[in-house]
Amino acid sequence: MATRTLSKRLVPLAAVALTGAGLSLVRARSATAQEAPDDGAPRGALAYFATGTSCPMGWAPATVAQGRFVVGVTESAGVGRTVGNALTDRENRTHTHTFNATVNLPARAIAASNGGNNQGARSGAYNIMGATAAAASGLGYVQLRACVKQ
Numbered sequence: 001m002a003t004r005t006l007s008k009r010l011v012p013l014a015a016v017a018l019t020g021a022g023l024s025l026v027r028a029r030s031a032t033a034q035e036a037p038d039d040g041a042p043r044g045a046l047a048y049f050a051t052g053t054s055c056p057m058g059w060a061p062a063t064v065a066q067g068r069f070v071v072g073v074t075e076s077a078g079v080g081r082t083v084g085n086a087l088t089d090r091e092n093r094t095h096t097h098t099f100n101a102t103v104n105l106p107a108r109a110i111a112a113s114n115g116g117n118n119q120g121a122r123s124g125a126y127n128i129m130g131a132t133a134a135a136a137s138g139l140g141y142v143q144l145r146a147c148v149k150q
Contacts, residue, residue, distance in 0.1 A: 041149045046070070048144035055147035065146040067091075090143070094134040101128050 036058030041047065046062055055061055067086030073079055087093060107123035 036150070043149050045149040047147055047149070049147060050144055052145065055145060058150055059147035060150050062146040062148040092136040094136050096134050097132045099130060102126065103128060
């Protein structure tokens with residue numbers, strides 16, 4: 001693992017953090033190499049960073065969010081719970097849908113010059129089941145670094 005040496009000069013920091021019901025820009029502040037910057041974000045805040053190869057000083061990778069859509073919860077017991085498998089780098093995962101339905105065809109009489117039609121679609125209930133072809137979601141997305149305030 002490579003190590004970076006920071007000088008004692010001031011290092012600016014800016015982040016987009018989730019606050020309250022929406023997104024806000026956390027004001028850029030400065031810090032020396034010995035201390036984490038006071039960026040105004042509370043401990044445990046989740047933020048996304050569009051630059052850099054690692055989280056800023058005072059932040060750590062939010063590994064639980066890597067490769068996942070982040071969804072707000074209605075009950076605190078759901079915080080941190082994951083569902084399904086995380087997406088890999090630039091993955092647009094395919095999926096299928098199964099279906100099961102019943103079609104009810106009413107009785108109909110069709111007359112022709114040489115007799116009635118009693119073949120073709122007869123009246124009654126028909127069960128139809130199957131699966132769609134595999135397809136990608138087609139949802140556009142951007143990959144950002146998810147970090148949590150320490």
